[in-house]
Each structure stands twice: as structure tokens, then as C-alpha cells.
Amino acid sequence: MDFSIPAEITALREAFADFIDREVRPREEEYARIFWGANTDASNAQPVVDEVRKRSAEAGFYAAYLPEAVGGQDLSVLGTTLLVEDAAASGLRLAMAAIAPPNPAGPSTLLLKLPTHLWPEYLLPVAAAHKTMCFALSEPEAGSDAQAISTRAVLDNDEWVINGAKHYITNGADADFAIVFAVTDAEKRAAGGITAFVVPRDQYRVGQTQYNLSDSHPAELFFDNARIPADHVVGEVGMGFLEAMSFLNAGRAYIGAQALGLAEFCLNSATEHTRSRTAFGKPLAKFQGVSFPLARSKVDIEAMRWLVYHLAWRVDEEGDALAIMGDASITKYATTEWAYEVADRALQAYGGMGLMREGPIERVLRHLRMLRVVEGASEVQLLVIARTLGL
Numbered sequence: 001m002d003f004s005i006p007a008e009i010t011a012l013r014e015a016f017a018d019f020i021d022r023e024v025r026p027r028e029e030e031y032a033r034i035f036w037g038a039n040t041d042a043s044n045a046q047p048v049v050d051e052v053r054k055r056s057a058e059a060g061f062y063a064a065y066l067p068e069a070v071g072g073q074d075l076s077v078l079g080t081t082l083l084v085e086d087a088a089a090s091g092l093r094l095a096m097a098a099i100a101p102p103n104p105a106g107p108s109t110l111l112l113k114l115p116t117h118l119w120p121e122y123l124l125p126v127a128a129a130h131k132t133m134c135f136a137l138s139e140p141e142a143g144s145d146a147q148a149i150s151t152r153a154v155l156d157n158d159e160w161v162i163n164g165a166k167h168y169i170t171n172g173a174d175a176d177f178a179i180v181f182a183v184t185d186a187e188k189r190a191a192g193g194i195t196a197f198v199v200p201r202d203q204y205r206v207g208q209t210q211y212n213l214s215d216s217h218p219a220e221l222f223f224d225n226a227r228i229p230a231d232h233v234v235g236e237v238g239m240g241f242l243e244a245m246s247f248l249n250a251g252r253a254y255i256g257a258q259a260l261g262l263a264e265f266c267l268n269s270a271t272e273h274t275r276s277r278t279a280f281g282k283p284l285a286k287f288q289g290v291s292f293p294l295a296r297s298k299v300d301i302e303a304m305r306w307l308v309y310h311l312a313w314r315v316d317e318e319g320d321a322l323a324i325m326g327d328a329s330i331t332k333y334a335t336t337e338w339a340y341e342v343a344d345r346a347l348q349a350y351g352g353m354g355l356m357r358e359g360p361i362e363r364v365l366r367h368l369r370m371l372r373v374v375e376g377a378s379e380v381q382l383l384v385i386a387r388t389l390g391l
């Protein structure tokens, strides 16, 4: 076993830290002000997000995990994982816009499965942050049980005709196109009957923005006889469900890295705060009732770290995202659950300030609460883990 981080990844992390200080930190205050100002419509903050994305793409970080041929740096999953962790650990809301995964608006590796003649229209502009996309799988009647979707696609001569509705789609209102999952063979469903398509924005209608506990507000999408050319298929016809599961599995290292980074941010903030804040004549940190929960958080964070790095290493070594499903579920489950507890302990150490919107912890706690539900809720991860036990 070699636990060292390759030197070139360490150099890239340092360059990314410089980028965050130079390009993200100065914009963070403006972003937070728009977000929490009198008008809390998140779309007002979109120009700031777009600017960070573009600058990060120009600097080579945004789509680093894609192949060089399409504007990336061929960065390994481990390298990407470490950049995601660093972005989250910076505590800057905008930093997560600077790196594509785990943000579904950014260039998905699924786009590499489009026919190459479609790359200039879809893949390259998203990699360069000139366009954004969304990943549309969930439906009102099919969330955890994603193979139960009812959106249908039928081939009509040289066009696919798509009908159905999606909901809770991140970046749904702003995306230039959607990767849409639809049933193409109702008998086969998950086993060869669901296909992934690229659907341009002018072929679907955006419904309500779905405001929720987190700061990420998804949207409804409606497909009423949406028509797309026959070649707008991601991968093979009928293999969309496997593509989705493989993509989500590979992405578990990134969601884990996000949870890990946010947990580190919470612990660092709370540690600093309890050293300086006094009560009963001494710093809060001098009370074991305050310091022990933070010590427990340190234990959780180190356990999370090695789950995340190990998963990233396995994806790099083995490539096959489905083969590592058990580890991927363990990592998603453990990191999101534990990071939430770390944030909750940090909030408690802050007292009233922990609950305040202008404090550092409140928004992180809400975000982590969301991560326990999206991309396969914790119970769905336990379901997969139980299956690996033969249960």
C-alpha cells in the first residue's frame, strides 16, 4: 500500500488554492450578498457563478478530469477528488462552481459517449464553461426506484419523440440542454430498456423552480412530443440505466470528497471559534464538554478521508464503476451521514451563531442534509451494501 499523494497532484492542488484565493475569494462576498440580500432569488447570483466557471475553465481546473482532447487535463479520479475536497474545505460557496464534478451543471463524462460529431455542439462548450447541462433522471413517481420512470421515447423515422415529466433537476432552469433518461422498451426497463438522450433546451419546457432547504434549487422539466435526431443517444440504445448507475457510482468519490471537505471546514471553524470565545472565565475549548465532540469529529473526518481516497484509487485502478458499487455505497453513506454529524457538533459549539445565516455553519449543515437524500438516499446505499452481504 502506498498512501502518498503523487507530486504532480500536490502541485496542481497548490495551483488550485492560488486560483481560489485570486478568483473566487474576492467574488464570494458579492455572491453571498446577492444570495442573502432583500431579493433571495438565486438566479440573480448566476452571473457570478458563470464568471467563476469560465475563469476556472480558462485556468484548466473546471473540466480537468476530462481527456486533453476535449479540453481537460486527463486528471485522475484521485486528483479530481482532492480538488473537490479542497474546494469544499475552503468554505467558499462559489468554490464548488470552479470544479465540474460533483456539480451536474458541468461537463459529465456521459457526454464522451455521444457520437464524436456531436461533441462540438454539446461536450466542448460545456467543458469550456460556455454552456451548462443538467442530468434528468428523477420523476414525481420514480426517485429511489429510478428504473420505474415513465418518460417514454419512441423512434419515428429518423427522430426520437419523447414524452414525460422530470422533477428535482439541478440546473434545470438554466441548462442549455439535458441528458434525459427515457423508457425505450417497457418489458426490459433497467435490463436494456432505458436509454439516455441529449435534448436541447428548445425541445422541453421548464416548470416550477423547486425551492427547498438547501441553496440548490432544482426545477421541473416537461417533454411534450420533444423531437431529437436519431443520433442524439448517449452510449447505446437501451443501456441508459446502466450508464446512469455507472456514472453515479464513479461520482461517489466526488460527493464523498465534498462531504469530507465541508466537514473539515466545519471542524476548523469550530476549533478556531472555541479557542477565542470565552464563557465562565475561560475559552470554550477548555471545557471537555466542548472539546470532546470536536475530537470525535476529527476521528470521523480521518475515517471519511481514507474511505474517499481509497474509493478514488479503486476507480482509477479498476475503471469499472459497477464493480466497485459496494465501496461506492459505503463511501456515499458514511461520508454524508458523518459529515452531517460533524456539522451539527460544530453548530452546537458556535451556540446561537451556529444557527445564524451570516455564521459559517448554518448553510453547510443544510447542504449536508441535502446530500443525505440526493444521488441515492442513505437507505438506498444501505440496500446496496446489504446486497453485497448476500442479504
Ligand SMILES: Cc1cc2nc3c(=O)[nH]c(=O)nc-3n(C[C@H](O)[C@H](O)[C@H](O)COP(=O)(O)OP(=O)(O)OC[C@H]3O[C@@H](n4cnc5c(N)ncnc54)[C@H](O)[C@@H]3O)c2cc1C
Pocket: 104, 134, 135, 136, 137, 138, 142, 143, 144, 145, 167, 168, 169, 170, 171, 212, 214, 216, 217, 218, 370, 373, 374, 375, 376, 377, 378, 379, 380, 383
Ligand atoms: C435538491 C435536489 C437536487 C436534485 N437533483 C437531481 C438531479 O439533478 N437529477 C435527478 O435526476 N434527480 C435529482 N434529485 C432527485 C433525488 O435524486 C431524489 O430526490 C432521490 O433519489 C430520492 O428520491 P425521492 O425524492 O423520490 O424519494 P423516494 O424514492 O420517495 O424515497 C423516500 C424515502 O424512502 C426511502 N426508501 C426508498 N426506497 C427504500 C427501500 N427500498 N428501503 C428503505 N428505504 C427506502 C428513501 O431512502 C427515502 O428516505 C434532486 C433532489 C433534490 C432534493
